[in-house]
Amino acid sequence: MIKAEEIRKIYGEISAVGGISFAVAPGETYGLLGPNGAGKTTTMRMLSGLSPANSGSISVSGIDVVKDNRAVREIMGVVTQHDGLDVGLTVFQNLFLHGFLGGLSRKISQSRAHEVLEFFGLRDRSKANVYELSGGMKRRLAIARSMMTSPKVIVMDEPSTGLDPQSRNRVWEELALLKDAGVTVLLSTHYMEEATILCDRLSIMDHGIILDEGTPDEMIERHAPKEVAQLRVSPLSIRAVRAYLTDQYISFREVGALISVTGVNGDRPDLSRLKDFEGVRTSYRAGNLEDVFLAITGRELRNE
Amino acid sequence: MNLAIPTPGIRRRSVTGLWLRHAVSFIRYWKFVITWVLIEPVIILVAVGFGVGKLVDEVDGASSYAEFVTPGLIIGNAMFHALFETSWNAYNRIENDVYETALTTPITITEITMGDILWAVTRSIMTVVGTAIVAALFGWLNHWEAIGIIIPTIMVGITFGALGFLFSAVAPHATFLTLVFTLVASPMFFFSGSFFPISILPDWVEPVAWFMPLTSGVHIARGFAVGSLDISHLWASLYMIALTAFIWPLAIFLLRRRLIR
Numbered sequence: 037m038i039k040a041e042e043i044r045k046i047y048g049e050i051s052a053v054g055g056i057s058f059a060v061a062p063g064e065t066y067g068l069l070g071p072n073g074a075g076k077t078t079t080m081r082m083l084s085g086l087s088p089a090n091s092g093s094i095s096v097s098g099i100d101v102v103k104d105n106r107a108v109r110e111i112m113g114v115v116t117q118h119d120g121l122d123v124g125l126t127v128f129q130n131l132f133l134h135g136f137l138g139g140l141s142r143k144i145s146q147s148r149a150h151e152v153l154e155f156f157g158l159r160d161r162s163k164a165n166v167y168e169l170s171g172g173m174k175r176r177l178a179i180a181r182s183m184m185t186s187p188k189v190i191v192m193d194e195p196s197t198g199l200d201p202q203s204r205n206r207v208w209e210e211l212a213l214l215k216d217a218g219v220t221v222l223l224s225t226h227y228m229e230e231a232t233i234l235c236d237r238l239s240i241m242d243h244g245i246i247l248d249e250g251t252p253d254e255m256i257e258r259h260a261p262k263e264v265a266q267l268r269v270s271p272l273s274i275r276a277v278r279a280y281l282t283d284q285y286i287s288f289r290e291v292g293a294l295i296s297v298t299g300v301n302g303d304r305p306d307l308s309r310l311k312d313f314e315g316v317r318t319s320y321r322a323g324n325l326e327d328v329f330l331a332i333t334g335r336e337l338r339n340e
Numbered sequence: 341m342n343l344a345i346p347t348p349g350i351r352r353r354s355v356t357g358l359w360l361r362h363a364v365s366f367i368r369y370w371k372f373v374i375t376w377v378l379i380e381p382v383i384i385l386v387a388v389g390f391g392v393g394k395l396v397d398e399v400d401g402a403s404s405y406a407e408f409v410t411p412g413l414i415i416g417n418a419m420f421h422a423l424f425e426t427s428w429n430a431y432n433r434i435e436n437d438v439y440e441t442a443l444t445t446p447i448t449i450t451e452i453t454m455g456d457i458l459w460a461v462t463r464s465i466m467t468v469v470g471t472a473i474v475a476a477l478f479g480w481l482n483h484w485e486a487i488g489i490i491i492p493t494i495m496v497g498i499t500f501g502a503l504g505f506l507f508s509a510v511a512p513h514a515t516f517l518t519l520v521f522t523l524v525a526s527p528m529f530f531f532s533g534s535f536f537p538i539s540i541l542p543d544w545v546e547p548v549a550w551f552m553p554l555t556s557g558v559h560i561a562r563g564f565a566v567g568s569l570d571i572s573h574l575w576a577s578l579y580m581i582a583l584t585a586f587i588w589p590l591a592i593f594l595l596r597r598r599l600i601r
Contacts, residue, residue: 047601084444087601106351106446114444120437124365133364137357138445182444 037062037189037220038083043092045078045244052078054244055092060222062188065215068224069231069325070241071335076224077117079241080193083222084114096189110139113182113190117197119174121166127177128153128162135184148184156180156210172203179210190214192223196230208233228325240325240332247332252325259331260323265307267295270315277313291336298327350454354447358455359462362425366463377463378470381417385471388413388535389480400537402566403482410480411489411565412534412558414471415496418464419554420525422497425460426504426591427520431511439599449596453505453588460501461494468493483567492560495577499553499584505591509598528554533562556580 038060045053053075060066068076081087083094085105094101096108122130128149135145153159156176161169169177175195182190195211196204211234214221225231231238232252239246240255248255267288269277277295281288286305288297297305310316330336366373389406402408433439439452472489475481507520531545532538532554538546549555556576563569 081601086440086443086599106448109444109446112444116437116440116444118437120441122361122365122438122441123436124368124438125361126368129364133357133361134441134445136360137354137442137447139353181441185445 037064038066038094038096038222040079040083040094041092043079043082043089043094045075045082045087046090051244053082053089056239056241056244056246057092058239058246058249060220062220063215063218064236065211065221065223065234067231067235067238068222068241069226069228069235069238069329070224071226074226074241075244076226076241077193078244080114080117080191080222080224083191084112084116085109086116110185111187111189113185113187115178115182115190115192115195117193119178121174121177121181123166125166126162127158127164127166127169130166130177131181131184134181138185140185145184148186152180152183155183155213157206170203172199172206175199175203175207176210179207183214187219189220189222192221194225195223196225196227204230228329231325238325240329242329242333242335248328255325255328256323258328260325260327261298262323263304263320264323264327265297265305266319266321267297267307267310268293268317268319269295269313273313273315277310277316280309280313289330351446351448351451354445354451355455355458357445358442358447358452359458362456362459363462377421377467378474381414381467381471382474384417385410385413385475385478385480389475389478392535400539401562401568404480406478406480407482407566408562409535410472410475411486411561412532414468414475414489415492415557415561416529416532416534416554417471418468418493418496419500419528419557421463421467422457422460422500423504423520423525425463426456426501427507427511427517428514430456430505431508431514431517434508434598435514439595443599449599450592453502453592453595456505457498457501457588460504461497464493464497465490481565483565485564485567485569488564489561491564492557492577495560495580495584496554496557499557499580499587502584502588502591503553505595506587509591509594528552531555533558553580553583 041057042055043053044055056079068079070076078087082089083101085101085108088102096112099107101108125133131149131152132145135148136142140148153162158173158177158180161173166174179195196207199207211221223234235252237249237251239249250258267277286297288295297307307318310318388409393405396405399405399408442452468489472481472486503524504520507517511517531549532552533549538549538555541549556579559576560573563573
């Protein structure tokens with residue numbers, strides 16, 4: 037459905053996207069996972085024609101994005117990074133006018149706007165001003181807007197960035213419904229939960245290149261430890277714990293107040309002696325995409 | 341840039357869709373906008389026509405000062421509306437990603453400028469028609485030819501609609517747009533022959549005044565208002581058309597550079 041080959045984008049001296057290739061099958065939800073600045077947004081913009089690629093080729097449903105940009109936008113819905121809602125209009129008018137601009141007749145655009153509002157549970161906000169909506173509702177409206185012309189393909193830049201957990205769940209539910217409806221989705225994200233839950237397949241991106249590609253399970257299998265121990269240590273014992281781990285040649289990393297310990301070759305590391313330290317709580321979790329990213333790049337996905 | 345080659349052909353829906361967007365937004369805020377479309381120009385018209393008019397005995401080619409000043413004032417106002425639409429309003433649409441969202445539908449940059457300029461013309465016509473009716477009631481538009489003022493109104497709407505984009509497309513911040521008024525609108529409003537004939541200006545200022553596109557618009561409008569058209573009005577029209585033929589493509593180029601990165 038979407039095929040990108042060796043696409044490259046250079047801004048001045050800086051290479052934002054350095055020749056990446058990927059293909060998305062019809063009905064598939066495909067993710068680009070990477071930290072801010074990895075080149076995800078640029079890739080999404082190249083696909084929607086908002087930022088022409090310097091080289092390489094992109095086609096959507098067999099249509100060349102460069103040669104026939106208008107035709108591609110006729111069959112593709114786009115959710116841009118910043119919602120791009122029109123504050124001069126109501127919720128309903130935002131949808132109606134987008135559909136009209138997209139080529140629907142006035143009548144059809146109106147009825148479609150009602151349908152879409154119903155589908156996204158925004159019907160009672162139909163007459164509201166856009167600036168009165170919460171961040172979650174704005175995001176859902178932006179996604180709803182991309183559905184106006186019933187596209188077969190939707191490109192979505194960071195669908196749930198900046199949302200509170202509840203709104204995020206709501207957006208995820210709705211994206212799952214789109215998938216059930218057979219819509220092909222390409223999304224970018226820097227949330228590993230989002231990528232894990234939504235994507236059939238994904239690419240891990242960093243510094244403008246794709247480092248690896250596969251299903252979430254494959255990626256975890258390939259790169260992440262089976263299990264990661266997480267230690268929550270009181271400030272009193274933190275130094276002693278660090279010294280102990282170093283002493284025992286147990287490798288660890290600290291993220292905020294959390295110490296993560298990964299066993300060698302996926303084995304569970306022996307942390308039984310940590311009971312002797314005061315204020316240490318140990319829990320175990322399965323390896324996830326966050327660990328995959330760390331394993332591939334040596335860096336955290338999120339710098340929190 | 342690949343998109344620098346415009347998609348051949350103009351899609352009509354893009355232009356009407358954008359025009360409709362502006363109309364819908366305008367109607368939502370009509371109570372506020374009407375003050376600018378009608379009330380403000382009428383206030384100026386009354387002040388200048390009744391006030392200044394009392395002090396001026398006669399002006400070339402018009403039976404009273406009010407009759408002289410009316411076409412100049414209403415065309416000047418058409419300029420303000422067209423300029424404001426594509427400078428301030430368009431800047432806000434750039435900043436709020438309204439154009440970016442529009443560009444996710446099958447629309448081109450050229451069509452964006454067409455839809456916006458069509459709306460700028462619409463605003464110009466609204467204010468000109470409203471103010472002209474009031475002026476006619478005061479007896480300051482006496483010739484049936486005055487109906488033809490609609491022609492320079494449309495020309496001013498297009499020229500200044502295109503001109504406004506030259507500012508919004510390059511503005512680094514909103515304050516930059518002050519230049520639209522200090523460099524373009526105010527000098528033109530006062531030196532384009534709206535309030536006094538250009539011929540009374542110092543010799544070296546006169547050609548500068550003729551260079552300003554509003555002068556041509558005012559000249560044509562006055563020709564219609566007082567019912568005396570000659571070849572000079574044709575030259576003025578051609579000048580405006582030639583200028584627009586240069587400004588509009590430049591506006592498209594600059595807007596594309598801003599939106600397609």
